[in-house]
Amino acid sequence: MTKKEFFSLLDKHEKGICSEKENELLLYFCNKAQGKNKMNLWNLLEKEQTRIRLLKNITNSLKISETKTVNAEKISWRYLGAIAATFIGLITLVYLFQKNDKIPGNTITLELQDGTLKVLDESATTKLFDKHGNFLGNQKKKELAYYSRYSTTKLTYNTLTVPYGKTFNLLLSDSTGVHLNAGSSLTYPVKFLKGQERKIFLSGEAYLNVKKDSQRPFIVNADELNIRVLGTQFNINAYPEDDVAEVVLVEGSVSLYHDEENFIKQGTLLSPGHKASFNKKHKTVSKEKVLTDQYISWIRNELIFRKMTFENILKKLERHYNVKISNNNLKLSKEKFNANLGTQPAIEAVLKDLKTTYNINYTINGDQITITE
DSSP states (O other), rough: HHHHHHHHHHHHHHHTTTOOOHHHHHHHHHHHHHTTTTTTTTTHHHHHHHHHHHHHHHHHHTTOOOGGGGSSGGGOOOHHHHHHHHHHHHHHHHHHHHOOOOOSOOOEEEOTTSEEEEOOOOOEEEEEEOSSSSSEEEETTTTTEEEEOOOOOOOOOOEEEEEETEEEEEEEESEEEEETTEEEEEEEESSSOTTSHHHHHHEEEEEEEEEEOSSSSSSEEEETEEEESSSSSEEEETTTTTTTTEEEEEEOEEEEEETSHHHHHOOOOTTTTTTEEEEEETTTEEEEEOOOOHHHHGGGGEEEEEEEEEEHHHHHHHHHEEEEEEEEEEEEOOOOOEEEEEOOOHHHEEEEHHHHHHHEEEEEETTEEEEEO
């Protein structure tokens, strides 16, 4: 079961519209994944992480043994009834925790291997240490740089999460630079090990400048898509809610392949100046030549849309400005638009431009925006 399928099923469970078979499958997968740590490297945003922890707590509280989950057909409804009751109770606890939580929702966070959550103050300069007091790296305002000489013999992961409305820079231990866009999360080793591939896990969008190392290939995993490189610059757009993941190559070369493929025999090679689009549903890759500067304009805080559907434009605006946009003009959803909105425009200016150019009407109420007919 993929991450997207898992959350789709979880959404149905929360709404109470799962079939008996789907409920059994959800419980079976959750318990199996917990036992094998299958979810540990999922690069998830905070909301998704909370939901997974809820399900883990449910299976722990019910103490469902591995023998009872070997075959999903054998899971009885009495367990599902207990799960429903436990789930409601845990949701209440999480709500109360979040209500009194001192960590603001719109903050950049760093989760350490042991689960410790640190808030990164964008105006601060500070040092980062592991749980043993060993120096990991430095944070200087909107960049976190890991120490190249940090000594370890095993892979230890950190997860950096950037909320809507913000971006952040990361320098990995091998000097690979990562620029994370709004609403993105990256899981990565604090130190890449000698003789082993360098692999990180992305949810969202990032621009990478990979340090060349012919002995240690660099791999970016974005759910089912893998991008394998040696040293290059490229942009990945792979938000979980999007149907298509895009890779735009600025320089160097990359090979794209999904989890079921061998990158040598079945990987798709990409040349500089080209974009690869990975269809998550059909597991297919298409390529086209593009102007790469338009796809990396976000790292300069520029908003440029080229032949982009209106629904995708709205998603990007939500992430960029940390607002909620409802579209009541559904006939526009699949229409494609072009727009060059300049550097750091206010959301009001963006909406005004869309109205002037394309006669798109809207209303604004705080951070709630509605596209009207």
